[in-house]
Amino acid sequence: MAGSYTPHPDLPPPANVVGVPGWVRRNLLSSPLNIALTVLALYLLYVTLPPLLNWALFNATWTGETREACQTNGGACWVFIQVHFDQFMYGFYPEAQRWRVNIAALLLILGAAPLFAGRVPNKLKVRLGLGLLVIYPIIAFVLFKGGLFGLPAVDTRRWGGLLLTLVIAGVGMTAALPLGVLLALGRRSQMPAIQSLCVTFIEFWRGVPLITVLFMSSVMLPLFLPEGMNFDKLLRALIGVTLFQAAYMAEVVRGGLQAIPKGQFEAAAALGLGYWKIMALIVLPQALKLVIPGIVNTFIALFKDTSLVLIIGLFDLMNIVHNATTNPEWLGFSTEGYVFAAAVYWLFCFSMSRYSQSLEKRLHTGHKR
Amino acid sequence: MNSTKLLTTMFAAACLLAAGAAHAGATLDAIKKNGFIKCGVSDGLPGFSYADEKGNYSGIDVDVCRAAAAAVFGDAKKVKFTPLTAKERLTALQSGEIDVLSRNTTWTSSRDSAQGMNFTGVTYYDGQGFLINKKLGVKSAKELDGATVCVQAGTTTELNLSDYFRAHKMKFTPISYDKSDESAKSLEAGRCDVLTSDQSQLYAQRIKLAKPDEFIVLPEVISKEPLGPVVRHGDDDWFDIVKWTLFVMVDAEELGVNSKNVEEMKKSTNPDIKRLLGVEGDKGKDFGLANDWMAVVIAQVGNYGEIFERNVGKGSPLKIERGLNALWTQGGLQYAPPVR
Numbered sequence: 001m002a003g004s005y006t007p008h009p010d011l012p013p014p015a016n017v018v019g020v021p022g023w024v025r026r027n028l029l030s031s032p033l034n035i036a037l038t039v040l041a042l043y044l045l046y047v048t049l050p051p052l053l054n055w056a057l058f059n060a061t062w063t064g065e066t067r068e069a070c071q072t073n074g075g076a077c078w079v080f081i082q083v084h085f086d087q088f089m090y091g092f093y094p095e096a097q098r099w100r101v102n103i104a105a106l107l108l109i110l111g112a113a114p115l116f117a118g119r120v121p122n123k124l125k126v127r128l129g130l131g132l133l134v135i136y137p138i139i140a141f142v143l144f145k146g147g148l149f150g151l152p153a154v155d156t157r158r159w160g161g162l163l164l165t166l167v168i169a170g171v172g173m174t175a176a177l178p179l180g181v182l183l184a185l186g187r188r189s190q191m192p193a194i195q196s197l198c199v200t201f202i203e204f205w206r207g208v209p210l211i212t213v214l215f216m217s218s219v220m221l222p223l224f225l226p227e228g229m230n231f232d233k234l235l236r237a238l239i240g241v242t243l244f245q246a247a248y249m250a251e252v253v254r255g256g257l258q259a260i261p262k263g264q265f266e267a268a269a270a271l272g273l274g275y276w277k278i279m280a281l282i283v284l285p286q287a288l289k290l291v292i293p294g295i296v297n298t299f300i301a302l303f304k305d306t307s308l309v310l311i312i313g314l315f316d317l318m319n320i321v322h323n324a325t326t327n328p329e330w331l332g333f334s335t336e337g338y339v340f341a342a343a344v345y346w347l348f349c350f351s352m353s354r355y356s357q358s359l360e361k362r363l364h365t366g367h368k369r
Numbered sequence: 370m371n372s373t374k375l376l377t378t379m380f381a382a383a384c385l386l387a388a389g390a391a392h393a394g395a396t397l398d399a400i401k402k403n404g405f406i407k408c409g410v411s412d413g414l415p416g417f418s419y420a421d422e423k424g425n426y427s428g429i430d431v432d433v434c435r436a437a438a439a440a441v442f443g444d445a446k447k448v449k450f451t452p453l454t455a456k457e458r459l460t461a462l463q464s465g466e467i468d469v470l471s472r473n474t475t476w477t478s479s480r481d482s483a484q485g486m487n488f489t490g491v492t493y494y495d496g497q498g499f500l501i502n503k504k505l506g507v508k509s510a511k512e513l514d515g516a517t518v519c520v521q522a523g524t525t526t527e528l529n530l531s532d533y534f535r536a537h538k539m540k541f542t543p544i545s546y547d548k549s550d551e552s553a554k555s556l557e558a559g560r561c562d563v564l565t566s567d568q569s570q571l572y573a574q575r576i577k578l579a580k581p582d583e584f585i586v587l588p589e590v591i592s593k594e595p596l597g598p599v600v601r602h603g604d605d606d607w608f609d610i611v612k613w614t615l616f617v618m619v620d621a622e623e624l625g626v627n628s629k630n631v632e633e634m635k636k637s638t639n640p641d642i643k644r645l646l647g648v649e650g651d652k653g654k655d656f657g658l659a660n661d662w663m664a665v666v667i668a669q670v671g672n673y674g675e676i677f678e679r680n681v682g683k684g685s686p687l688k689i690e691r692g693l694n695a696l697w698t699q700g701g702l703q704y705a706p707p708v709r
Contacts, residue, residue, distance in 0.1 A: 083422075084422065086422065087422045091424070092420060092423065092424025093424075094423075094424075095423060157449075157451070158424055215456070215457070218457060219456075219457045219460040219461070219464075220460070222460075222461075222464035222465070222466050223460060223463065223464045225464075310412075310454075311454055311456065311457075312454070312457060313412050313451065313452045313453050313454055313457065315412075315420075315452070319412065322412075322413060323412065323413045323419070323420060325413075325550070326413035326414060326415050326419050327415070327419060327421070328415045328416060328419060328573075328576075328685055328686045328687060329686060331415060331573060331576040331577045331686070332553075332576060332577035332578070332579075334548075334550040334577075335550075
């Protein structure tokens with residue numbers, strides 16, 4: 001066994017291609033153009049970041065009660081947010097009744113948490129999901145609106161802030177998805193009456209801007225109703241938002257339906273399944289899975305579009321922040337208010353987007369390309 | 370273009386329908402049946418209408434509605450406020466969604482005629498003015514030749530501004546902003562020399578600045594903006610009540626009656642005060658209300674001077690001078706017909 005060959009152990013790669021220096025060389029300094037861009041980006045950061053941090057953190061005022069507390073530091077006045085925080089969350093919802101909103105929120109979190117956990121059996125998840133979609137809105141409505149079971153009634157005009165934003169977005173999402181699925185199926189239907197009805201509906205609602213829909217619902221609709229007859233402004237806005245989003249949702253779902261090969265339909269029909277069973281058991285599960293990014297995209301757009309209700313005088317998160325900036329005691333803090341609103345919107349939209357990504361990962365069963 | 374025309378036609382038709390359906394007294398009957406007044410206010414304008422953390426409204430426009438509720442029900446709390454944007458305010462009134470619009474609305478001929486409104490009076494004589502840094506040493510708007518002016522886009526303010534400068538043969542460079550916050554920041558940063566807007570708003574803008582004391586509002590007022598409450602055409606009983614609620618508050622200030630001394634004043638020997646407070650005669654009953662409704666309005670809401678000082682004057686952060694809104698006896702324009 002003399003002179004048996006033992007290879008040298010591998011030399012480590014040169015120090016300048018691994019670790020941080022390697023990464024920097026590869027990604028930031030690989031060509032003259034890249035070097036120039038890196039320098040430019042660093043310069044921009046140098047110019048913008050210190051003043052921003054100074055304003056938002058180092059020179060900011062965090063504690064206090066009044067406007068005067070903010071006069072000295074020169075930075076952001078987060079006291080403004082602190083003072084108005086409850087208002088931003090609940091709007092003008094009576095203080096003594098706010099526990100009802102909290103309970104509804106808690107119920108939602110408790111009900112939804114198992115849906116996100118991995119270990120819960122699927123059957124339970126389906127039941128829980130259906131319960132959340134069908135029963136929860138009723139519970140939430142009774143809690144918010146009151147007037148039953150000894151709860152004092154709270155007029156919808158007092159709903160506001162994040163509560164109202166979530167109500168509009170939640171109702172819009174849960175109602176628009178099923179409606180959109182039906183419209184998409186209708187548009188692909190062989191029956192001319194249903195098909196043309198659905199096409200007309202979708203094209204009409206997609207053809208008008210949401211702001212027009214809201215404006216029509218709030219301003220024009222009452223003109224055509226008999227004088228004195230008015231139904232709730234929030235309800236009108238909710239209907240407008242739902243129909244509008246359903247049209248968009250229909251087109252997203254239709255995209256998914258078109259991606260399902262014809263063989264799937266034929267195979268299902270050959271098994272003797274009827275139309276609804278084919279759709280519910282074979283086609284839609286595949287189609288909806290394909291268009292998760294599109295659906296979530298529409299949801300995120302809807303969430304941000306809720307801020308448009310400010311033009312019809314509903315106090316959603318955006319409008320309540322604006323309202324707080326007109327407080328005579330607190331004039332001049334609009335920047336802080338809008339930064340806070342932006343942060344809340346970003347938080348919600350980003351979580352939705354992350355959730356959709358994890359959902360896609362979990363559901364990809366042999367389709368990954 | 371076609372759809373615009375269609376909309377306009379539908380709108381006009383709906384207005385006619387609404388006008389035809391109303392008969393004198395319909396609104397007042399409905400108000401009495403509901404037990405509250407539906408009042409349209411601004412969705413946030415410092416000093417005029419603002420909802421605090423608890424949803425309680427305050428401001429001049431708000432107090433006008435409170436006073437009307439005190440007149441009709443003897444209780445200033447019986448009002449439901451509907452916040453309205455500038456765009457939807459008139460249709461909200463036309464459709465009956467609100468009974469009275471008290472939302473810093475300028476009294477103009479077209480609103481009074483074509484749009485089927487009735488202005489019940491003037492709660493605030495506003496006008497466009499200028500806000501400028503003291504450092505520039507300008508004392509009058511006539512010295513503004515060549516100035517850079519911050520102005521809110523798409524408002525009549527822009528139009529008034531160019532009219533004024535043209536009439537005085539001066540040059541200016543406008544910088545337009547969408548929001549009042551932006552223009553205030555811009556003035557502070559020195560991007561423009563002077564900021565123009567309605568005077569009532571200039572004072573609010575000034576507070577937003579880091580050093581409000583370094584800025585002054587120039588004395589010139591270059592446009593007329595009489596702001597007042599509005600009701601629908603053809604609603605005479607209700608129109609009279611809103612109109613006289615305002616008059617009563619102005620008369621009360623003139624006669625020295627306020628919310629604190631109203632009970633005492635009932636013993637006054639002055640016949641004007643006696644009639645105003647319902648001690649003598651039945652001037653109150655002529656409106657179809659309680660005979661002492663005027664006294665109730667003053668007791669619960671106050672006279673005009675109190676409302677002004679509390680919301681926009683010395684008692685508020687805005688600190689607006691009475692100026693045009695002083696009583697006619699003190700060089701202002703506030704003048705009300707007598708209770709007789």
